[in-house]
Amino acid sequence: MSSFLKFIEEDISAKRALLSTLPTTHKRDIKKFNVKINEIDEKYLSYKEAVKKYLIAKSKSFKVNKEENKELDKVTKELDKIEHIKFILNPMNTYLEKMGFDNLLYQIRYYYDFNLDSINEIIEELLKKFELVNINLNSDDFKYTCYVNEYMFVFLNNRNKDDFSEVNDVFEKIYWVNPDIIQHIELNFRKLIKKHSKTFENYIHKLQKNIMKENDIKDYADCLQKYKSVYKNKQSIEKETLFDIVEKAKENKFDINTFFEDSKVRISTYNNFMIEPIDTDNKEMVEKFYDDLNKLKANVLEYYNYTQFLPLFNNFKEEYEKEIPLTIRAAERKDANKMLKNIEGQIAKKEESLNKVNKQIFSHSSGLFKKLNEADLRLLKIESVKISKELYDLYKEYDQEYFKEKVLLVLNGSLTISDVLNLYYSYDYFKKKDIKKVLNINNYKEILKYSEEFDLFANNPLNIITTGLPLFEESNIKRVIMNKYRLNNINITEAEIDEDNLMNIIDRINLLSRIKIVEESDITVEKIWFIVQVDKLLKKEKKPQ
């Protein structure tokens, strides 16, 4: 044992013994006792400071610096850009989704998951979308009902002011007369979007042409290829570094003690992953082993994502499986389109009759020279609310048919999970609507979190399992994964690929990969362990007792 540690251990033991023998019966004894304690305390605080200083200096001497990854920043920007291009070129959806209207319409439809400030922000965002194509809406555009007109008149007048109290006051006033006001605002925007659809389509068309020219992209297939290549490139650059490992160990994301060569966890993790032990001196064999582990990790992560959204896929299956026979004949595919056209016709008719009622309300007359009294006006307003309600229900039906039509275009008995991912990714409104329904979530932030996770999953061009996984047929993914890797000497069982166990496999693979990174670096496991311990000790001291 080294001398200072020995001295400290012996000295502490002696001092504890000494203190235990000091009398503390009388006040004077207590005073003497405390003086002794203070004396020892002072000495030990000076030891503490000296050792602490040394620990910090020693820890800092083991340099594990964060390397500036300029290439990663560059590739990330490149990927963001091409992802946006992919979004704009997506042949599956329309200007409605590309302009982001579907997202805003979703938010306004489920307005009860938001507060009034958020509703005003959604309205502001909708107005901005129109301005993007040089359409500046004014209060005359908001005459779906007299209530929308009253609200939007005040909204547009206060739009650029910091104080929104006047808008909130008028909302409150209208709300108690007509609680459907937000629905009326939604309907008004839907009508305006429809009215200006050609302008939006032209805007998107121009945008598509420009970005393809500027970025030297021939078509959507070319864009997908480029996206995949940049995605792969980014993945190879953003691999975990030694610095990341040290930081994660400091944050207790894993136990650094398991990195030591004699750690039972390390030894068993390593051995358990091999069917037949490999010759560790054979570099090629070792590299192949780690390469297979990384591939297994990617497959397991993809399967994990699949299991996260399984209720969504099951719901889709339940809803559309019965429609498969419909899609066999082209003529019947067209019937689905007829249904949509039929609802569109009903909407147009009803909006026309609402328009007639509104004309009387806005002019306070029911024709030439016939002035309306208050009672007549009240009845007309009630009528306008009734028609709007019917329209609101019709739009709900329309939405359902709209998505159904898109589904029927691609639906067949061999539809894959990848196709469903693509459908939902292309129709944000329906993705969020189904996430809300199937996963039973009412909090918008949480819906958004799931929706973003879904998009990350759907947008991964390296997905392999889901590309060939049929939606309408049973398949044992666990067995497929297991068999693939057992052929490569990776010991994995079906039970290990159980849904609840997936993160455990990832943790085990991560442990081996991290150890490999450490062992290939200039620093020892012991030094990393030391850096982590010093960090923990210092953090513990900073924490309020």
Added chain:
Amino acid sequence: MNKEESKVNFDLSTLKLSELVNVYTEINEFVDFLNESKIVQEEDDADE
């Protein structure tokens, strides 16, 4: 310099990394023990 003071000036660089952590932990625990062992006295008692 008395015997004890000379011991304070031990060369820490002779310790292994794990021993350095141990020594600091032991000192810390002892300092905590000392603080907990102090007997609090009323102010008038202290003046006595």
